[in-house]
Amino acid sequence: MATNRTFTMLKPDSLEKGNTGAILEKINAAGFKIVAMKQTQMSQVDAEAFYAVHNERPFFGELVEYMTRGPIIAAILEKENAVEDFRTLIGATNPEEAAEGTIRKLYAASIGENAVHGSDSDENAAIEGAFHFSGRDIF
């Protein structure tokens, strides 16, 4: 089951710019089933924990500030080969390097404010999904 799921967040810039409908449409059109979804806002403690793997990076403070400055949409997505296919759909972390037609190419402003998150492995998809959702929220 875990190998068919990934986790995403539409980040604060996507909500601020009114891009969430268009992004969710692309996610649906690419064949992902939304099995859990909510709008929420991460606290500083939440963001520091979620991104703990990056806490030694020079951009960590900026990342936490960005991810907590407004609401996000968190979702668990299901599809064959979900992690890899979703990373293809969103494109490279840096929108300047993202392929044409990808979500980050279309909607991300910069490497820091990059519109969406996508898990980088099946293991992290499970951890990140469980960070935001309990079993009873997943359908």
Ligand code: CMP
């Ligand atoms: P995400 O894929 O959610 O995982 C880590 C996040 O850190 C990344 O998206 C960006 O939002 C941010 N990030 C990664 N690299 C940089 C960077 N060089 N400068 C600023 N922010 C970055």
